[in-house]
Amino acid sequence: MSDDTPIVLTVNGEAVRARVPARLNLADFLRQDLGLTGTHVGCEHGVCGACTVLVDGKLARGCLMLAIQCDGACIETIEGADASGRLAKLQQAFHRRNALQCGFCTPAMLLTAAELLRGNPKPTREEVRDWISGNFCRCTGYQSIVDAVMEAAS
Amino acid sequence: MKTVLRAPIGAAVPRDRAKRLLAGRGRFVDDIHLPRMVHMAFVRSPHAHARIAGIDTSAAATMPGVIRIVTAADLAAVVSPWRPTHNRFPTMAAPEQSALATDTARFQGEAVAAVVASTRAQAEDACEAIIVDWEPLEQVGDLASALAVDAPRIHKEMASNLAFESEVATGDAEVALARADVVIERTFRFHRHTGVSLETRGILADYDPSEQRLTVHQSHQTPHQQQDLYARLLGLPEHKVRVVCPDVGGAFGLKHHLYPDELAACAAAVLLGRPVKFIADRLESFLSDIHCRDHEVHARMGFANDGTIVGLAIEDRFNAGAYGQYPRSSIAEGNQITRLTGAPYRMAHYNAKLKMAFLNRGVLGHIRAVGHPIAAAVAEALIDLGARKLNCDALALRRQNYLADADFPLTSAGGVAFEKLSFMQCLDKALSLVDVDQVRREQADLRAKGIHRGIGFNTFVELTAIGPEYYGEGGQHISAQETCLLRMEASGQVRIHIGTTDQGQGIDTGIQQVVAGVLGIPLDDIEVISGDSALSPMGGGSWGSRGAALGGEVAMQAARTLRTNLLSMAGFLLQKSANDLDVIDGVVVDTVRGSRHMTVAELAKIGHFRPYTLPPDLPSDLTVTARYGSRDRMFLAGNGIQVAIVDVDIRTGFVQPVRHLVVHDCGRVLNPLLVREQIRGGVVQGIGTALYEEFRYADNGALLNASFADYLVPMAGEMPDIEVAHIETPTETSELGAKGAGEAGLAGAVGAILNAVNDALAPIGVFMTEVPLTPPRILAAIDRAQMDASKV
Numbered sequence: 001m002s003d004d005t006p007i008v009l010t011v012n013g014e015a016v017r018a019r020v021p022a023r024l025n026l027a028d029f030l031r032q033d034l035g036l037t038g039t040h041v042g043c044e045h046g047v048c049g050a051c052t053v054l055v056d057g058k059l060a061r062g063c064l065m066l067a068i069q070c071d072g073a074c075i076e077t078i079e080g081a082d083a084s085g086r087l088a089k090l091q092q093a094f095h096r097r098n099a100l101q102c103g104f105c106t107p108a109m110l111l112t113a114a115e116l117l118r119g120n121p122k123p124t125r126e127e128v129r130d131w132i133s134g135n136f137c138r139c140t141g142y143q144s145i146v147d148a149v150m151e152a153a154s
Numbered sequence: 155m156k157t158v159l160r161a162p163i164g165a166a167v168p169r170d171r172a173k174r175l176l177a178g179r180g181r182f183v184d185d186i187h188l189p190r191m192v193h194m195a196f197v198r199s200p201h202a203h204a205r206i207a208g209i210d211t212s213a214a215a216t217m218p219g220v221i222r223i224v225t226a227a228d229l230a231a232v233v234s235p236w237r238p239t240h241n242r243f244p245t246m247a248a249p250e251q252s253a254l255a256t257d258t259a260r261f262q263g264e265a266v267a268a269v270v271a272s273t274r275a276q277a278e279d280a281c282e283a284i285i286v287d288w289e290p291l292e293q294v295g296d297l298a299s300a301l302a303v304d305a306p307r308i309h310k311e312m313a314s315n316l317a318f319e320s321e322v323a324t325g326d327a328e329v330a331l332a333r334a335d336v337v338i339e340r341t342f343r344f345h346r347h348t349g350v351s352l353e354t355r356g357i358l359a360d361y362d363p364s365e366q367r368l369t370v371h372q373s374h375q376t377p378h379q380q381q382d383l384y385a386r387l388l389g390l391p392e393h394k395v396r397v398v399c400p401d402v403g404g405a406f407g408l409k410h411h412l413y414p415d416e417l418a419a420c421a422a423a424v425l426l427g428r429p430v431k432f433i434a435d436r437l438e439s440f441l442s443d444i445h446c447r448d449h450e451v452h453a454r455m456g457f458a459n460d461g462t463i464v465g466l467a468i469e470d471r472f473n474a475g476a477y478g479q480y481p482r483s484s485i486a487e488g489n490q491i492t493r494l495t496g497a498p499y500r501m502a503h504y505n506a507k508l509k510m511a512f513l514n515r516g517v518l519g520h521i522r523a524v525g526h527p528i529a530a531a532v533a534e535a536l537i538d539l540g541a542r543k544l545n546c547d548a549l550a551l552r553r554q555n556y557l558a559d560a561d562f563p564l565t566s567a568g569g570v571a572f573e574k575l576s577f578m579q580c581l582d583k584a585l586s587l588v589d590v591d592q593v594r595r596e597q598a599d600l601r602a603k604g605i606h607r608g609i610g611f612n613t614f615v616e617l618t619a620i621g622p623e624y625y626g627e628g629g630q631h632i633s634a635q636e637t638c639l640l641r642m643e644a645s646g647q648v649r650i651h652i653g654t655t656d657q658g659q660g661i662d663t664g665i666q667q668v669v670a671g672v673l674g675i676p677l678d679d680i681e682v683i684s685g686d687s688a689l690s691p692m693g694g695g696s697w698g699s700r701g702a703a704l705g706g707e708v709a710m711q712a713a714r715t716l717r718t719n720l721l722s723m724a725g726f727l728l729q730k731s732a733n734d735l736d737v738i739d740g741v742v743v744d745t746v747r748g749s750r751h752m753t754v755a756e757l758a759k760i761g762h763f764r765p766y767t768l769p770p771d772l773p774s775d776l777t778v779t780a781r782y783g784s785r786d787r788m789f790l791a792g793n794g795i796q797v798a799i800v801d802v803d804i805r806t807g808f809v810q811p812v813r814h815l816v817v818h819d820c821g822r823v824l825n826p827l828l829v830r831e832q833i834r835g836g837v838v839q840g841i842g843t844a845l846y847e848e849f850r851y852a853d854n855g856a857l858l859n860a861s862f863a864d865y866l867v868p869m870a871g872e873m874p875d876i877e878v879a880h881i882e883t884p885t886e887t888s889e890l891g892a893k894g895a896g897e898a899g900l901a902g903a904v905g906a907i908l909n910a911v912n913d914a915l916a917p918i919g920v921f922m923t924e925v926p927l928t929p930p931r932i933l934a935a936i937d938r939a940q941m942d943a944s945k946v
Contacts, residue, residue: 047862
């Protein structure tokens, strides 16, 4: 469409050029335009945390940012973080502890937990619970997620 | 011959599928994109009750990207309406419902028109331009108004809004209560909420008119049920309808029904001959997903002075919302409450009455632990009150009245067959893990510091793995049996095709373990293919905790047949008795002489490519099936007890769970890791029910909290760690001995929290009976108690 805006950004280390409508949010852009379906959409109002990605190295809600705001930005999604191997320890701990059931919250939960450990390599259980308290998980009851993050931190 | 059940059956094996999900490689329905795919969005009623005088789509039709706009009249040509009848309850009203509302909307959120457009955003834009001429009608939002003589009728075909009445009776509860030394009487209220899967409902329906072929990808628990429904309602040949359930992002019962909007998407695919996707947004989910609870239970429990429970009478009043849930009907939650209240106790005199009405609210139906949490919470609260009145220990009172080993098997006062339950053993185990005296000392110390700590116990029964009689006799096309097809490939690796489905609970792994254990081959050599109505043998999917008990058992039987065939082939080739042979880690072993022989892979190659080397009558099929369904039992009953410790802040009314313990008996545990995590997840949902989750409506019937900002769900920060222990009382109705485990967490948590809060507040004279136990309710109750105290 003529009112689409050109943007240039880096997604998982790859240069991306796109034309996006002003109202397209980042999560939909990643999923629909780039096929990065590991970013999930749970509420579209910034509460459930399922669409969490990294924008210029900081956790961000993909549903609360517009794609055009990401012009020039560096985005990392679960696909990039997985491929880099930087989540391996967390992923293994999540697997061993069954810290996921349906897996819909999981990519965002991993990215969020990894950011905690980057800044605080030895968190307490309470700190883990506090840090992930913006990520809704309906299946696990959270304990196994806390266990897995603690295991990855140890 | 008894099958040897060996490792990895019973081992804490993590799930294969988890690795894919951890890598962001899940495949949920909205991740699927098909050529020529278009998007559907709905115009939904903003009113709880309104007549549709007209729908003007002219402006919308010219908007960018719009391909087709449909109303009820457009869909009538391709899709039939339905009635949620249940022949076991022949007097239950089952008014007609259709994919889009015809002349009247009966709840806020009911779909009345839909736009199909190139993108979801364009479809939503066009929905906004559709003008519906609404004529609001008087809405009915509570049971008393619905049943009033002059109440507006929600369905004109009915004489009143009363949908169903029933009564379950054993002995004479009225006489028993009249003679009781002590009668405890309370009315409990459990408010309406829903299941809140993180992935919303979604469907992608593709229709090829040249073959009359409908292929549906759907976030759903029961692919075969949907295949049958779509075929019948759309008038398509069933073998041309395929329903595939890819990864499902949480289900909890809300994804095992027919939803009008999802059927409308299928109908639109038929009309357009191309793929149509509909993904509910969060607002649509809150408004249109199946809701649950919304019960008012009046209960009276009578005791003799020696502590014997002499009788229990309950009246459950609830509603189905605006229609009955299809195809199962909305009766089960009330029915379970009338069957299960007080079920752990010896009960000579029992009476349970039920009334179900229609209201102008979303459809109410089956969410995890249907009826269970209410039945358990009501009885266990009455027991605690009884103990106070009798001035005895509440745990001793439970123990005195529990059904004990000598009582089994029996049919409960509520009419449910109990094979063998372990109430005493579970309580003993719980008390070995929680030092109640210590908790009481801490409670006293904390109270001196102004902290109100409470401990609550909740004994529960868990009904699982429903038998075929309930829906078979009910007239619904819902399979309660399972068929398993095992196919051994030429490599010796195995594919398991089965009708149970996995939404994350891990039943695929449990079934994989059963087959690995029985066959004696490594887990990695086995894969489960489930959730596809074309690839999986006809089966029931996963709901009501049926996977392990039915899917596990049938997989065991199929594996036993395949094992027999492998050993007979090996016996012939080795010229040994098959009875002396076993398969261990994929290798045929002579167990008498201890010698190792060929691998399963070698046998499989012979079976597939050189069958002429085997006698024609030798059992050597490498693709085998088994079918299993229970006979003469409605449910497999399990049981357990939960213990909650909470702190109540009496200045804010806030409840903080401190510790939570579950002792659970689901028979044989196939995988302790997965069962434990099922329980924990259920407990946290139960804590949500007990403390947070509630739909709130304005006086005009508008839902006030249909967002995650306003509808509270449990988040990590407030939840306690949950200890889980097991007693194993295997069912003898199957060889595997597994019962279901999915309901227990939620079934027991609500009453445990309720009793803990009431224990904390007992010194200030407060007894809460309204769930969720929100801060305003707790503060109001404290205020009332203080005013009452000041009057004395």
